[in-house]
Amino acid sequence: MVNETFTSNISKSWMREALTARGDEQRKLHQRAADIRDKTVSRAVYFRGLIEFSNKCINDCLYCGIRKSNNAVKRYMMDKEEILDAVEFCERAGYGSVVLQSGEQKNKKFTGLISSIVGDIKKKFPKISITLCVGEQEKSVYQEFFDSGAERYLLRIETSNAEHYKKLHPKEMSFSERYRCLNDLKNIGFQVGTGVMVNAPSQTLDMLAEDILFFREIDADMIGMGPYIPHSKTPLYITIINKTESLNLTLNMIALTRIMMPDVNIAATTALQALHPKGRELGLLSGANVIMPLVTPIHYRNNYVLYDDKPCRNESSLQCANCVTERIYAIDLVPKHRVTGDSLHYINRITSHHVNEGKGVDNDS
Ligand code: SAH
Numbered sequence: 001m002v003n004e005t006f007t008s009n010i011s012k013s014w015m016r017e018a019l020t021a022r023g024d025e026q027r028k029l030h031q032r033a034a035d036i037r038d039k040t041v042s043r044a045v046y047f048r049g050l051i052e053f054s055n056k057c058i059n060d061c062l063y064c065g066i067r068k069s070n071n072a073v074k075r076y077m078m079d080k081e082e083i084l085d086a087v088e089f090c091e092r093a094g095y096g097s098v099v100l101q102s103g104e105q106k107n108k109k110f111t112g113l114i115s116s117i118v119g120d121i122k123k124k125f126p127k128i129s130i131t132l133c134v135g136e137q138e139k140s141v142y143q144e145f146f147d148s149g150a151e152r153y154l155l156r157i158e159t160s161n162a163e164h165y166k167k168l169h170p171k172e173m174s175f176s177e178r179y180r181c182l183n184d185l186k187n188i189g190f191q192v193g194t195g196v197m198v199n200a201p202s203q204t205l206d207m208l209a210e211d212i213l214f215f216r217e218i219d220a221d222m223i224g225m226g227p228y229i230p231h232s233k234t235p236l237y238i239t240i241i242n243k244t245e246s247l248n249l250t251l252n253m254i255a256l257t258r259i260m261m262p263d264v265n266i267a268a269t270t271a272l273q274a275l276h277p278k279g280r281e282l283g284l285l286s287g288a289n290v291i292m293p294l295v296t297p298i299h300y301r302n303n304y305v306l307y308d309d310k311p312c313r314n315e316s317s318l319q320c321a322n323c324v325t326e327r328i329y330a331i332d333l334v335p336k337h338r339v340t341g342d343s344l345h346y347i348n349r350i351t352s353h354h355v356n357e358g359k360g361v362d363n364d365s
Helices: 012-019 023-041 080-093 108-124 139-148 162-168 175-188 205-217 243-260 270-275 279-285 317-330 344-351
Strands: 044-054 097-102 129-133 152-154 191-194 222-227 265-268 334-336
Touching: 012 205, 012 243, 023 243, 044 080, 044 317, 080 097, 080 108, 080 317, 097 108, 097 152, 108 129, 108 139, 139 175, 152 222, 162 175, 175 191, 205 243, 222 243, 222 270, 243 265, 243 270, 243 279, 265 279, 270 279, 279 317, 317 334
Parallel strands: 044 097, 044 334, 097 129, 129 152, 152 191, 191 222, 222 265
Antiparallel strands: none
16 A cells, blocks of 8 residues: 555545554555655754744634633733744754744734844844744735745644534634635745644544645645644533544654655644654654744743643753754654755745646736
């Protein structure tokens, strides 16, 4: 099964089989993905320092611990100096990129502040690449972020099935709007990252297979996928999850994505570690090549809890830096400091003559 080569007609049943692989078949699948990673994007693992700079959010996603209806959360917004200090830490630690992530706000004060912080980071730390993850915004706002110096943007589609999307989100939110955002980001020129939650409520194997086809269709440069983990203060909370199943499914999604999209950057997400003490290493061994150590100041971390049992909450940024580097050495991969680690897919995309050809992107920019 795992030796089948991909041509333009990928069979969904093959994908389903890969997603459910266990035992020997699963080991072969992960090995094949790791081999493709090694040959295509090398054994280097890139670092992105994750700064969760605000948990204020206007959205009420049914799965998310910082949804606006969760009154138990103490809301915060880091100020510019705190953010710049965290970026300085990233520079000292040798992280090639910082990810500024937050809950969603659309007001001008918020988006203007982000642009100004991006500009300041670019001036003070020109070698660090800036990744934003601040939700759905107007195209003009994305353009402003880009013009200020942000190079990358992460916006998970969460699920590529519009009906499923409705089951995970309040009625004010829509799949088509999120899709519009991804198109706009692409057309502006960002390196675009997307992804889904794996083993989310009402999700089927076919949906997961279609998610990967969706990543290819929109020509994503970066992929971040983590297991869905229930949060007790959300409507989708359930008390029991099968951690092993969730872990296996997420690892198989990572492996299959690597096999089908060899040159993209794929993150071994922190959520994997909520399911298994070596969750992130397992993600890397299944084909991922990016790791996102937390750089959020420790006193904010307990207020940025998207899912229960979020790991690394009580470790300082320095402890996280040392911990991830050791974990990478332990599995015989190469921690790669002081390089931005652009997605090879993005580099190939912008240097090829086929930029944005088809792929569901409006060439209106
Ligand atoms: N507001 C930003 C950041 C969202 S948080 C944005 O919209 O992009 C980043 C990611 O955390 C989300 O995209 C979602 O996939 C993930 N997440 C949220 N709640 C989760 C949960 N209960 N389990 C697993 N992942 C979750």
